[in-house]
Amino acid sequence: MPEESIIKEEDRFHEAKGEPFDSAVCPGCGCLCEDIDLTLENNRVVQAFHACSWGLSKFHLGHRFLREPKHAKLVFPARKEPTGGPLPVSYEEGYEQAAAFLLQANRVVFFGLCQMTFDAQLLAISLIKHFNATVYPSEGMLLTPFFKALKQHPAGIATQEEIRQLATTIVFWGANPLHSCPRLSPRYAVFAAGINAPERHIARKAFYTDPYENDTGFFALRIPITPENEVDRAKELTEIIEEGSFSVPKELDALVKAIESSPFVALFVGRGIAYSATPDALMEALFALRNAINQKKPCVLLPVISDFNAMGFYLALIQSGIDPAESPQVCADLLAYQPKKGDTLICIGSDPFWFFSDAQREAIQSLYIPVVSISSLQNQTTHAADLVLPVALTGVEAEGLAYRMDGVPIFLRQVIPTAQPTDFTVLKAIQERILTEPSHG
Ligand code: SF4
Structure with a gap:
């Protein structure tokens, strides 16, 4: 691309009048996206690029789950x-x-x-x-079950960038990424072409576990579970992977084939594990699954963190x-x-x-x-x-250090004064x- 056109593209980022503030870090969720380009006017954010709607709400000093950004700041003690x-x-x-x-x-x-x-x-x-x-x-x-299991099964964590480059099979267990970390799928886990993708085409296989269909189903295949059978399902999958079994239940068949053919597998675990009757046992079973896959190929397990x-x-x-x-x-x-x-x-x-x-x-x-x-x-x-x-x-009116969901430290800058x-x-x-x-x- 000729240099003039790159500069033109960048200029388009600041169509609103005001001061550009590039590469801000979003305090909206555990992704801590550090590519947010803002325009400031009279100490307010008047334009934001790359942020999802949660992030946009934060930069407008509002709650992240609202559809429209709405100022919700407390004013006085x-x-x-x-x-x-x-x-x-x-x-x-x-x-x-x-x-x-x-x-x-x-x-x-x-x-x-x-x-x-x-x-x-x-x-x-x-x-x-x-x-x-x-x-x-x-x-x-x-995270309390996560750290309990991590103590028994250390290692097996990767950065989000490594997952973007390497993972070709993605499993969301108890996690709806669209609602807990909106840019996790588009930026890292699903809709990005990594170096393991043939000719850099986006070709990841994505799965999610849930008792019901949800909007993750737009891009991922559902593995049906119930709060009662979830631990057994994870154990069943582990046994199949360990034994290389030919007898695979129909609902696990596509997932097993994807894991077997994938050079790198990423398991994302979310707050949904709390609906299990035994969240600690479920997390333990998911770490055991990660270990079983890891015997054959790299497999990592990361928590999907909203805060x-x-x-x-x-x-x-x-x-x-x-x-x-x-x-x-x-x-x-x-x-x-x-x-x-x-x-x-x-x-x-x-x-x-x-x-x-x-x-x-x-x-x-x-x-x-x-x-x-x-x-x-x-x-x-x-x-x-x-x-x-x-x-x-923090991240809008104050600076400070935070750790991304994969444990990478990110420094959040102050964007506007207070x-x-x-x-x-x-x-x-x-x-x-x-x-x-x-x-x-
Ligand atoms: S995914 Fe999270 S960190 Fe990234 S822009 Fe959205 S709310 Fe902010």
Whole structure:
């Protein structure tokens, strides 16, 4: 392509008037796409290229699951009045109140922590250790079983770029990539021609497991499972691969043939494993399947992660000396949380009230359990919280380090300015107040 036409193509990226901001990193999901070209005007993003609709929402300071981007930023710190309405407070007052809630607690319970920078995660973990707190990471239902299995079966992870180049058979197990990481399929896993593709034609074979047909079926073949037979199905597949069996059930036939003829296989596992009766056993069975395929050809298993720095949180736990595979402090499913009088809940970058059962919500209210929400965006938790501390949205209003779903570190840049503090600054200010308390020094 002549050079002038390349320059013309690039110019087209900034049709809106304003300042170009190229190669921004999207904090929308665990793909952390680093190819987002933006145009800025009056400290706002007015145009974005390459982002999916989730990413677009983030750059417009909104929730990622909305069809149309909608501004949802929290504006000021607030505590709940006795009448239930929000009463604006200063950040200083908010830090004091948050420290007081923590210091008076018999038990501190953290929720979320998967959509913040790595530095802030390390700081949050130092508070978890200080209070011997319990934590329900927002991706706990996927990553707690994942790290348990990884400890028993180390290795077998590849980067997304390696998968794009090498994998020719892709299996989504308990994962709908269109809804959890929208650009995973087009950019890496399915609609890209790798070096193993004949003449670089896109020729991947894709499969997904699900009790029902879903939109992954547009490009992948369904392997029917039920929550009851899922573990057995994974084990059955492992046995067939190990033994090179000629007796293959009809519904596994295409998948077995694809695995056998593929030079490189990638298994993507998603949150759907939580619907299994035994998620830990299922993850273990999927790692065993990966090992069986790996005896014959390279096979990798990666979690499909929606919250952009969930992998960072688990790496921060390990770096801080907490083994997520063993520690009773690290829980998986927040529906297992049983509210107790004397609890204080700290929700960071997440919306646990969206997921809580009615019984959990009622118990939190009737037991007068204080809820602190440290969040960029309004959500059900910020509406329910006794104290709300707004923070800058990482990757848009603040910079910081995060880890992609394959464990690759990516530095997110600040795109637009904000007067709001980062989640790190807020946690630091709360920690300082806790450490200066005579009985907690
Ligand atoms: S796939 Fe994820 S990281 Fe990439 S643009 Fe969409 S939301 Fe952002």
